[in-house]
Amino acid sequence: MSILTIKNLSKSYKKQKILDDISLTIDSPGIWALVGPNGVGKTTFLNVLTNILPADSGSVELVGKPNRDFRIFREVSYLQDNTVLFEYLTGYDHLKYVCDVNKINKARIKEVADYVGMTNYLKKVVGNYSLGMKQHLLLAMAIINKPKLLFLDEPLNGLDPSSAILMRKILIELAENGTTIILSSHNLSEIDRVTKQILFLKDKKIIQINTANYETVYYYLALSHSEKGKLILSENGFLVNEESGKLKIQLKDRSLSNVISILQNHQINIYDIEKEITGSEKLYEELFEL
Amino acid sequence: MKLFLFEMKKIHHTRAFTIFIFLTVLFISGLYIKNYIQQDIIIANKVQQFSEHRSDVFGDIQLYRKQKEEGLLESETEKKLAVASKLHGEINELIQAIQDKKWETELLTEIKVYQSAIVYQEMKGTFEKSKKDMLDTISLNEELLKKGLPKEDMDLSIQPPIFMKKIVSLLLNPFGFLILLLILGTSITREFEEKNIQMVYVLPVSRPYYIMNKFISLVVIGIFWLFIVFFISYLLPYLFTETTENSFSYPLMSMEGNFITSSHYLKEAMIYSLFYMIFSISILIFFGFLIRNTIVTYLLIIFLHIGNFIILTNGFMYQVNPFTYGMVDLGVINDDTQSFFGTSLLFGASIVLMIMSIYMNKRRGIR
Structure with missing residues (x-):
């Protein structure tokens, strides 16, 4: 039914x-x-x-x-x-x-x-x-x-x-x-x-x-040393931007645990992690020609 | 039952009906107090009325006496003088009986006065009261004497049945029912205007059931109002008036010329008012669910009631017009034998309106 x-x-x-x-x-x-x-x-x-x-x-x-x-x-x-x-x-x-x-x-x-x-x-x-x-x-x-x-x-x-x-x-x-x-x-x-x-x-x-299929996952990280963290993650091939005092990182084929491990190895503390999934917004823009 | 209680709760919360009940009680109490205070005026009014008659007759007597002194008196005029003198004496007796509050003497003397007055009028004498009225009063007085009841002032009486009749004539008429409808009407139209009805439309309640529920709750409210009208108008005289024994047997003259007891009148009035109230509410349901706008619905209902009132008060009272029975007092007095027809007509019209309301709204959306 x-x-x-x-x-x-x-x-x-x-x-x-x-x-x-x-x-x-x-x-x-x-x-x-x-x-x-x-x-x-x-x-x-x-x-x-x-x-x-x-x-x-x-x-x-x-x-x-x-x-x-x-x-x-x-x-x-x-x-x-x-x-x-x-x-x-x-x-x-x-x-x-x-x-x-x-x-x-x-x-x-x-x-x-x-x-x-x-x-x-x-x-x-x-x-x-x-x-x-x-x-x-x-x-x-x-x-x-x-x-x-x-x-x-x-x-x-x-x-x-x-x-x-x-x-x-x-x-x-x-x-x-x-x-x-x-x-x-x-x-x-x-x-x-x-x-x-x-x-x-x-x-x-x-x-x-x-x-x-349109999804993109971002993580927002609050770190003890943002600048150092950004440099290290960039060197490791991650796409990193700074937004509102946090690092915005896009994961593609790699995992969050990988990111955490890299940061911990460089004695950088992680205070907060936030996840954001986007997909519909991009699709909406295409569909309604914005 | 639970849905019915929910409807009652909604109506109660709007407060308008509570205020209306309060104003009804206030009105009836106010009228009772006014009548109570003005009891002495009844005697004064009667005395004044017959004093005026006496003055008129005395004026004629003086004229006839002057004609007699001048030698101009004819035999016809001689007879008139005799009748006028007798009438004048009887009026004096009547006024004395009124002032002495001897009601039996008053009734008997009034009969004599009007019998003499009828003869005097036939002789072209001056007496400012129609023959029909005098004959009706004679019949009434004879009936009252049979029943052993004093005559009551129909406007100022504080005896329970007569006071109740006065309240019926003042409240149970097109205007009274119109006010009731205007108070209750918002419980339908506002639900559409404020979109509350949308909440009901997505519940497992059929629309016919919802409309019937609404109708029944409004009828119950209406019955409560009628109960208040009859109960308070009975209670106040019962508690505060020295009631005449057998007062509910007080005779009321119908348009047909026969007498009905006031208890019969009140019973008929209750029946008519109940069925007319049901009919009025079915009109409200019909237009409320059809138009779904408070102002337009109200204007239409006002137009219907006032229009019919104008027609009725100009003498166009048709048995087949359900609005005729909105003038409850007149409806009973006009013909006390047609209550079955009247109530059947009202009930039938209510059913037709409800069926139409349900049919029209069964598949209709909120717009």
Whole structure:
């Protein structure tokens, strides 16, 4: 059974075509990122998939059922824009509502609140929430029913770094536990950290690409002797640049342990190592001719 | 049930309804206090009314006497003088009975006064009250004497059934129901405008079920408001008024000319108001889910209610127009026998509107 099947999907809005004859099948767990410029139709695409907006033509099946069947939402969730929340109700009220319609035990509310880190403000009115807190609530609402298919619209919006890390961790865990995740995001570096499967929305079509082939891995090293470290690594054939007081090193065929070994042999201490993977950004530039 | 409770919670949190209930209680209490304070005015008003009649009749008597002195009195005028003198005496008795608060004497004397006044009017004498009104009053007085009840002022009475009737006429009319709808309307339209509805659309809740849930929660709220109206308007007189025994048997004259008891009136009023409230809410659901814009929906509902009110108050009361039954007081008084037809019409119209609402929204997106 396919998790997501789209056949010849088209959608126009005010006589302007937004989605044109899109077909796509996803039949395994994992994370797919939906990427495209502002206003290209990413939210519309997700809204059509979830039947918030009806398609002009074509069909969509989620978890093996037509998307018009409201029962699919026992296994499908959608993390939307935070404006869908009721400002005058508490986070607990929202989660309880979702539990009630899904016939889930209330005990799950605390479990999920703890998991996403919103226990401290669960009983506060949503109108008093920051943007990040609202995103936590939306995530809690989206995962409370342990969905097989999860749509997320800009889930990283308004999140501070620690929340973004937590969100990333949760999504990866969900995917490892069998959930298929489709998230739209502008944050290409964050996308690169969670998935290599990208759905580019361009010219009203979906282009599905695995960015693994476009990946480049960089490491940022904080050293006790940066200048000496840079010289030594360059002499050993590494591509090294200095950025923000750290050495940025690109590994191609060699390993990080090799780098560490060389530095240690020259009595250079390593205080911090950060990893960065790029791939989608380069591809994005090519696709959208930037 | 749980979804229903969630809807109730949303409505409660908007506070508008709580304020509306508070204002309803305040209005009823205020009217009761005003009536309570003005009880002495009832006697003063009656005395003034009959004093004016007495003055008119006395003026005629003086004219006839002058004609008699001048030798101009004809036999016809002689008769008129006799009737006028009798009438004048009866009016004096009546005023005395009113001032002495002897209600039985008052009722009997009033009957005599109007019987004489009818004869006097037929002789072209001056008495500023229509024959129909006088005949109706005679019938009412006879009915009251049969039941052993004093006459009540329909505007200022603080006896429970009459005060409740006054409240029904003031609150359970197109304007009262309109205010209720305007208070409740935002619970539908705002969810579209503020996109809260999108949250519901991606939950395992069918749209027909959601619409019905919304409808039932609004009906329950409406029933609560009706309960407050009837309960408070009964409770205040019950607690603070020296109630007349058998007051719920007080006769009210219908348009057909027969009498209904005030308990029957109130029972009919409760039924009509309940069904009209259900009909009003189904209109709100229909337009709310169709238009999805607060201002346009409100303007349409206001237009419908005020337009119908204008039609109704100009005498165009049609049994087949469901809005006719929004004037609950008139609806009961007009014809107390048509409640089955009226309630069936309202219920049928509600069902049709709900089916249309569900059908139109079944596949429609948020735009």
